[in-house]
Structure formats: C-alpha cells, structure tokens
Amino acid sequence: MIGLENIEKRFGDHTVLKNVSVEIDEGSVMALVGPSGGGKSTLLRCINLLEIPTSGTVRIGSDALTFHPGSKVATSAIQKLRRQTGMVFQNFQLFPHRTAVENVMEGLTTVLKWPTGRARERALELLDKVGLAHKADAWPATLSGGQQQRVAIARALAPSPKVLLCDEPTSALDPELAEEVVEVLSQLAREGTTMVMATHDLRLASTIARQVVFLDAGLVVETGPAREVFKNPQRERTKRFIATLTQEAKGGHD
Amino acid sequence: MPHWLQLMIDSLGPLLWAALIFTAPLTLLSFVLGLTLGLVVALIRLFGPAPLVPIVRFYVWIIRGTPLLVQLFLIFYGLPSAGIVLDAFPAALIGFTLNIGAYTSEIIRAVIGSIPKGQWEAAYSIGMTWQQAMRRTILPQAARVAVPPLSNTFISLVKDTSLAAAITVPELFQASQRIVATTYEPLILYIEAALIYLAMSSVLSHLQGRLEHRLGRYGGYIEAHK
Numbered sequence: 448m449i450g451l452e453n454i455e456k457r458f459g460d461h462t463v464l465k466n467v468s469v470e471i472d473e474g475s476v477m478a479l480v481g482p483s484g485g486g487k488s489t490l491l492r493c494i495n496l497l498e499i500p501t502s503g504t505v506r507i508g509s510d511a512l513t514f515h516p517g518s519k520v521a522t523s524a525i526q527k528l529r530r531q532t533g534m535v536f537q538n539f540q541l542f543p544h545r546t547a548v549e550n551v552m553e554g555l556t557t558v559l560k561w562p563t564g565r566a567r568e569r570a571l572e573l574l575d576k577v578g579l580a581h582k583a584d585a586w587p588a589t590l591s592g593g594q595q596q597r598v599a600i601a602r603a604l605a606p607s608p609k610v611l612l613c614d615e616p617t618s619a620l621d622p623e624l625a626e627e628v629v630e631v632l633s634q635l636a637r638e639g640t641t642m643v644m645a646t647h648d649l650r651l652a653s654t655i656a657r658q659v660v661f662l663d664a665g666l667v668v669e670t671g672p673a674r675e676v677f678k679n680p681q682r683e684r685t686k687r688f689i690a691t692l693t694q695e696a697k698g699g700h701d
Numbered sequence: 702m703p704h705w706l707q708l709m710i711d712s713l714g715p716l717l718w719a720a721l722i723f724t725a726p727l728t729l730l731s732f733v734l735g736l737t738l739g740l741v742v743a744l745i746r747l748f749g750p751a752p753l754v755p756i757v758r759f760y761v762w763i764i765r766g767t768p769l770l771v772q773l774f775l776i777f778y779g780l781p782s783a784g785i786v787l788d789a790f791p792a793a794l795i796g797f798t799l800n801i802g803a804y805t806s807e808i809i810r811a812v813i814g815s816i817p818k819g820q821w822e823a824a825y826s827i828g829m830t831w832q833q834a835m836r837r838t839i840l841p842q843a844a845r846v847a848v849p850p851l852s853n854t855f856i857s858l859v860k861d862t863s864l865a866a867a868i869t870v871p872e873l874f875q876a877s878q879r880i881v882a883t884t885y886e887p888l889i890l891y892i893e894a895a896l897i898y899l900a901m902s903s904v905l906s907h908l909q910g911r912l913e914h915r916l917g918r919y920g921g922y923i924e925a926h927k
Contacts, residue, residue, distance in 0.1 A: 603827070
C-alpha cells in the first residue's frame, strides 16, 4: 500500500499542496487529475521524493518517512524509499547516450549491481513486453515518441518497483502515438501493476484508473472511483473541469 | 640542394627532439592535470561546498585576469625571493596547469549545466545516487558537448608552451632560438618552428574530429560539415 498523509509542499511563500492525504491500494491504479498548476505533478513527485514535502508522511509498503519543516531527512533514507518506485516522465528522458536495452539495464547494473548478462536478459524481456524487442539496440534519437515512452516504461519497471509513477505519460505525444502508450499501460494495469499517474488525458484516466483524485489549487477537491467521478462528479469545480476535458476530447480542432 | 632547405633538414632533428622531450610532455601533463583541476573547480562552483566557492572564484579571476607570461615569470623568477625555488620544467608545468584549470573549469561548468534537469531526475528515479548520476548519466553527455571547446584550449596550449622558452625550458621554440644564435637565419628557423607547431595542431584537430564522431554516434545533434 502507498500512503501520503497530510502532505504539504511550499516553494517559498507559495503553497503548492495543502494537507493532501491519499491512499493507493496495491494492484490498483490511481489517476491524479486537475488543471495545470493544481499540484498533481508535485504530488506525484512527492511519492518518489524528487520533491521533498515540506511536511507530511510518505509510506510505501512497510517503509515510511515523515518530514518536518526545517529538518533534513538523510539522503540514504530518501534513496531507500525512492528505490521502491519507478517513474515515467512527460518527455521520456531516456539516456540519449545509451541504446534502448542499455537504458533498461542501467538501473539493474549500476544501482542493483546485477551482472550484465542477467540484466540484459531481464531488459530484453521487458522490451518484448512493451513490443520493442526488435529495437533493443536502437539509439533513443532514432525512435518515435511513443517508442521512447515505451522504452522508458520498461526502464522504470526493470528494478521491479512497488509502484509505477507516470507524470503526464501521453501529453507529449500525438493521439496515435499516445494510443500505443495507453495500450501498454492498460496491459500493466490488467496485470496488477500499482500505478499513480498525473494526467490530462481523459481516455488514459478513464480506461485505466480505478481511483481518481481531483486536485485544484493544492487541495483534494474530490476523490472516488474513476467511473463515478467522471460520470457523475459531485463538486461544481470537478464538473466544470471534466466538461472542458470532454469537449477537448470530442472537438479537438474546433 | 638550396641552402635554406639544407638548413631546415639539418635543424629538423634537434627541433623535433625538443618538441618530443619538452613540448609534448609539458602539453600533455599540464592538460591532464589542468583538466582534473578544472573538473574539481567546476564541481565546486556548481555544487559547493559553499565556503570553497569564493576561493575557486578568486582563483579563476586571478588566472584569467593576468597574462600567462607574467604568471610564468612570477613562478620561476619571483617565487625564489619567497624561498620557493623551482626548476624550469616544474615551474612551467605548474603555470600551465593552473592556467588550463581556470579556463577548462568554465567550459566544464557550462557543459554540465547544459544537461537538462530531467536527466538528473531520470537517473535519480531509477535509484542512482548523485555520484552514479554524475558518472553514468551527466558526464558522458557533457563530455560530448565539451569536446570542441576543450580542443580549442588544448590546441592553444600546444602553442602557448612556446612561452616556456622565456623561463629557460629548452622546448621547441627555444631550440629554434639557439640554432638562430649560431646560424643567423631567423626567417628560415622560425618558419620551420612555426610549421612544426602547425603540424602538431593539425594532428590534434584531426583527432578532435574523430573523437567528436565517436562520441556523437548516438545521434540527435548536428555534426560539423565535412
């Protein structure tokens, strides 16, 4: 189980997250939705501590770290928690100087000190899973955006994290390429991968997520099962937001 | 055979010898040591520790703001008055190392800073420590961007080692001066010395191209037009 308790995040005088508490069940998928600047990306990055919460508790499985304003948490403790997570970024962020398979192997060989042969075997299995076994030796610069994102998913999954964090995984892709990424992520969801994703993509959120958290101005406005929040939002703010998303999805160019 | 050609052929041996045992070692050693110093200075300027930052900034300020020839004179002729007596070659080596350290630190600082923050985050996200991220992700990408400006510095250095003649290092240029002193043929000898510097720089430029090509094999950048 992943738990965020009373998370507060301030950048200087600006409070980005206000007392946010969220729980994600193992094997479940949660979507963080809401307008830009609402705090969903920051919340996601608080789970793997790319952003350090000003205060609050982050819990992954049996490990937990509590933060207080003004006190520093040891880097080793941050790393221990972070190593139970994997992350997929909006702009893929593959290592451009390593081939696809080397990207996937990197966490295994450098961090977990696996021997190269074993790491390569696992990396090839994962590339096969995302449909890119034939691109194992390709440089990232030669892959399409969708292919790069699928390699990035394989890289994030390689060390078998307890949770896969996806930060706008389809936002940088045109609809066709986004589709192949959505397919891979739904496949993972069906297999019971625990995932948290910050997304604007209604299709992604509604097809994959079981739980939805709607964040606006650093506050949880509404939370509940995905189907209910999308079909029958309770709060006015959520209704308006979902209406704009639906319009975008339908209209696109008008 | 014309006189000038005979003179050039006769002097070629001593000149190349001086290049081989003084110019080349002085260049290579001070570049390697200076680059190491430059990396340390760049890392301090980018990542601290904070108390050292003003010290390294002061160092870069002094070295870049004063002439190399004056620095060499200070080390070789000046320091003995303070009780520090150095042989000519070590004095030159120290001078050039400090110089290369200051200039390359700025190059290294810029190229490390040019690697997108997302690459650090990607490295951290798969569990890397700061050191692992630096060594495996940031430096290899920074190295590629650094090759052209560092090559500039290296090629300048080969030629700048001629300044060591002024503090009695018997390198290539001083060897040519000595032959001029006995033959009274400055035009021919200095042209010959210039041609040898030109040849060394050309070899380095060629190696730079090969290195760029090798480091650039992963694509995504525009390569120099051949």
